[in-house]
Amino acid sequence: MDLIVTTIQSPSQAVEELALQIASVLQIPFVPRERFSLIALRNNYQIDNIVVVTKNGPVVHTLGGEYFFHLNMAELRIKNIINGKHDHMVAAMMLTAGMSVLDCTLGLATDAVVASFVVGQTGKVVGLESSPIIAFIANYGLQNFTHDNLDVTEALRRIQVQRTHCHDYLINLPANSFDIVFFDPMFRQPIHSSSNLKPLRYLANNQPIAESALTEACRVAKKRVVIKETNHNNEFERLGVTTICGGKYSSIQYGVIKVDN
Template sequence: MIITTSLRENESLIARAQELASELGADYQPRRKLSLSKCLERFGPFYLLYKDRLSFVNADASELIFHPDTAVLRLKAPHDALISLLGQSPKSILDTTMGLASDSLVMAAVGNRVTALESQEVIFQVVSRGLATYQTDNKQIEKAMQSIKAVKSDSLTFLKSQTDHSFDIIYADPMFSETIKESENLNAIKPLANGSRLTREWLDEAKRVGRERIIIKAHFRDSVFEELGFERQVRPNQKLHYGVMELIDTEY
C-alpha cells in the first residue's frame, strides 16, 4: 500500500506521511505535483494525507473521507428512528459495523457509550483517525467523536471475546443487499467494505453479549429480518428499515 500527500505538501506533512507509512507498514511516495489520476496510474489505490485528515483513493478515483455531515443533519431533524429505538436512559452500545460512523455518532451524541467495530483496515484507518482529529465547532459532535471507542475487529471475533451481557444494545448495519442510488456518499466505501451477511452464529453471540436488545438496519427488500427473527420497524416511504429483537421485556 502507498501513502502520499496532498499537493499542498510541506516538510511537516511529508514527515507525518513517512511516519504514518512506517506505522501502517506501507510505502511513502512523494507526490511530485502529480494529479490524482496520475497517482492512480503509478501507485494503484492509495492513502492520501492532508494537513487535517487522511483519506483513501480507490481505483475508480472515488475518495473515502471521514465527515460527520450525515450525523449532523440527523441530529438536527425533529425525529430520528434509531434514537427512538435506543430508549431514554444512556446505554452501552456495541456498533458491530462502524463504516463511516454516522450511526455511531448519532448514538453517542445523545449520551450513549459507543464501542464501534470495523473489520476492514482502510476504513478503520480513515474513520478512526477522522474521529480523533476532525475539527468542528459543533460541540455535540465533537464530544461524540471523542467518546467513541473504535476497535479494529470483525464483529463475530469480538463478540466471542466478550462476557455475557457486556453491552445493553448490539447494533448492526451491514452493507445493503440492494443498491440505493441516492446514497452517493457510500460509493467510496463500497469497494472496501465487508459484504458479509449476518448469520445465525452472529445472532447467537449477539444474544449472549447483549442485555436489552439487538437492532439491525437493512434495505426494506432484505429478507434478513424474517430469516433471523427480527421485528421489522416499517418506515413508510423509506428504503431502509430497522429490525428489533428484544432480549428482556422493556419499553423504549
C-alpha cells in the same frame, strides 16, 4: 492490500509525517508524491486505491470517488433530535442517556455519532470496523474533527474505535456487556442515490451478518440487538428477525431482537 499512501504535492512536514504514520499503521507502501498524478501512481503501482494526506487529513481516492471523514447525515439527525424530532434508529434502540452501544459495523460512523450524542457523557459507544483503512479514517476523524457545537465534538471524541471483525470481538465479551448491539452491514442492494456510500464499497467488508455473530450479539446485549437494512430484501427473514421498525416511506428499516439474558 490494494492501497498506497502519498501526499499532496509540496507537502508540509506535518503532512508527510502523518502519511508515514498511516503507512506504518496500515503496513502499506509510502510513495513520495513528487509531481506524479494520481493516474500515474495507479498505473505505476498497479493499484486502485490511494490515500492522499492533505493539510485537512487523509482522503482515500477510490474508483468510486473520494472517501474521507465527514459527519454525513449525523449532523442533520442530531439537529433534529435537539429539536425534538423522531429518529428511527434511536427509537428502534430505545436509546437514552447513560446506555452503552456496540456498533459492530462502524463504517462512516454516522450511526455511532448519533448514538454517542444521545447516550451522552455517562454512556458508552464502541465501534468495530474490520477494514483497516476505514477504521483508520473513522478514528482519525472522530479524534480530530471539531464541530461548532461542543456537545457534538465531545460525542465524536467519546467513541472508541476497534479495528477488528465483529465476531472476533463478540466472542471475547462477557454476557450482557452492552445494552445495545447494532449492525449496519453493507447493503446487498445499494442505495444508488447515496453518493457518500459509493467510495466505501471499494474498501468495506461486504459480507452479510453471519448467524454465529448474531447469536453472540444476542448473548452480549442486555436489552436488544438492532439491525439496519434496506427495504425489499430477505436479510431479516434469513436471520429470523420479525420485529421491524422504521418510517412508512423510508428506504431503511430496523430489525429488532429483544433479548432477555
